[in-house]
Amino acid sequence: MKEIIQSVKGARDFYPEDKAIHNWLYDKMRLVSTRFGYEEWDGPFLEKLELYAAKSGEELVKEQAFVFPDRGGEMIALRPELTLSLARMVAQRQGSLTFPLRWWSFGPFWRYEKPQKGRAREFFQWNIDLIGVNSPEADAELIAIVAEFLKSVDLLPSEVLIRVNDRQLMEAKLKALGVELTRKGEVYKLIDRRDKMSADAWESKAKEIGLTRQQLTGLEKLLADGEGWRESENLTRVFSALEAMGVRDYVVFDPHILRGLDYYTGTVFEAFDVEKKYRAILGGGRYDNLVADVGGEPLPGVGFAMGDMVLQVVLDALGKLPQPNLSKADVLVTVFDAEHAVLSMQLAAQLRASGLRAAVYPESGKLAKQFKYADRLGVKFVVVIGPDEAEKGQATLKDLAAGSQMTIPLGAVTGQILHQLVDEKPS
């Protein structure tokens, strides 16, 4: 036997059952985004490498992006994230767009990472951003959107939490400890790694980047202080707005959250399963320099991105990933033989015109085989038009679920099916 050509490692096949879950997620994102007044948009999938080079952070661009020269020799990237496309597109129409601007999007992204559970090289992201205003209430709105989304997929605050911090608060506290701000990046990385290293290794690393014993003690203390947000007017207002929007129970202050990307300037947040068994479900924050960085006039922004994969892993682990309804049609119209195929096709066209999903068996074949097919399609009704029926201008309509059947005029089939569907709808 010949070998089937392989797919690309880390690329994803969406069979209908996968696509159904994908669409379920997309619908949930759409619903929440729309309720908060956000408009759907999308950027291109290809961008010039230079767009990311300045601001996304070295790791993302140099190690993770799929980059290649196009046939004209220019360096192109398969987009590894969306925020810089957003900044570019906003900058291009800065004079005509209406601010504050609320945009959301769901589309594919690519990163050259090691494929594993919850991570592929080709993945989808929900991106949602509020541009043109710098206020704690704007930050809170994005966090409330996260909470409402989690609620909409049936995730409870006892299962997932949104961890919030503020880079400016951290910066002030580090300054108070006497940490030089030029070393901020290294210290952020140190904080970010605390979960992933042993206490000893972490302390060595801290010494290595030049923290004194006293600074380290101070840092440990501030990371342990769950009430540290009270010193930040920004976070105090963020939490009070979340309280007002009824989603405070999804949110905790966590001074470890700093986000990997370079462009964040204030509030930052990530959502995790409560036990942090899996990687972050989503992450985001405030970025106030990005539109200016790509060449526009300065404009503040806040937003987040959620991949489609970790969320599914978390939902699956909790038994909350839905079973998609894979009924492929409402009715199968069988084909008795070549001679009677025309009648079957005519009837199917009538059924469709009335809004029903009607599949025709696309060749003649044994009825038993066609009924077996109907079963696998998950249809509720099967129609048979054999020589007896045809002669009298009739059709036999079988209700597979009820196990009943009736022979009625061809012209009455559509009405009868609609009638039975309405009757049986749960009220």
Add this chain to the structure above:
Amino acid sequence: MKEIIQSVKGARDFYPEDKAIHNWLYDKMRLVSTRFGYEEWDGPFLEKLELYAAKSGEELVKEQAFVFPDRGGEMIALRPELTLSLARMVAQRQGSLTFPLRWWSFGPFWRYEKPQKGRAREFFQWNIDLIGVNSPEADAELIAIVAEFLKSVDLLPSEVLIRVNDRQLMEAKLKALGVELTRKGEVYKLIDRRDKMSADAWESKAKEIGLTRQQLTGLEKLLADGEGWRESENLTRVFSALEAMGVRDYVVFDPHILRGLDYYTGTVFEAFDVEKKYRAILGGGRYDNLVADVGGEPLPGVGFAMGDMVLQVVLDALGKLPQPNLSKADVLVTVFDAEHAVLSMQLAAQLRASGLRAAVYPESGKLAKQFKYADRLGVKFVVVIGPDEAEKGQATLKDLAAGSQMTIPLGAVTGQILHQLVDEKPS
């Protein structure tokens, strides 16, 4: 002023108004596909180059595909078409899928072509295929789907036509003219180019590839014969099935249609505006060897692909491209000042919980500015909660369309808006 970083040539920005049209098209495709009993799926966006190398035709792979080595050195292509991914995915689960199998998809594709009106390097395609059966009725079903789709976007048979041919009929006729079948490819290309060349140039080209004067005359005669389909049992049955499904008026026989891709084996078709002012809106046909070609067991198939761009050009030229509804929310809840922001956010959360699209002004600011913003959002209602209202637990609700306003208890606002929306719905 700094220069804004440019986008990639031939890539596409989807601003909300573009995305709205994109979604309108997607909805139309979904509706028609679903009514015929097709399930949504998608392939990956990256595939190995070798998948296309065998069967898509040299031009597509060597000249048009975006190809690059990944970080592991393997040659990867950004998918230029979907049918080979379909064949691969079907071959991989051939033992467990239900045949006949009906699948549709709408996603991005890439080809390195010169960007022009109706053509970009990054584009979307609707793909729809019926796998596992080889019958003229199956071919007719795909053509009927085209017709129903065209109808659904308000295109009439006086504006667009589906041109149908059969490669086997053409092969038989060429054989009758004494044209060697080894030269079939060249002759197909010649026929395909007839529209694009002067009569003289075309005749020279025919001589160049070795056609005799007599063969050329024969070829011209067969290309002029609009009734040639009557000699094909396949096309006779295709047309009779289209008649049965009530869409025969969208279809003509056209012996010039042969399709560029190598893998077609029988019925082929393309849709054009009647004057053929623009390029093909879509194209497809029967491919019976593809699943075996990628390594599976032999399985016949028929399908088509429609790009999203030429259709929009045609619709636009006919004044039939819809104006998307860009109302961004139902209600704007204004924020009187920082002190009263909490009340505004509480109310907005209530409005959303009842299913309304409610935007909050995300900072405090002059009310006049917020009303101007409401206008640009296209909202119908604006809510104001100032100190007077707050003291009495009330809000002022303005109906912008009606020009009316009322001050009512905070808890009554949601109900009042829902009530007014229902009252004003066109019945």
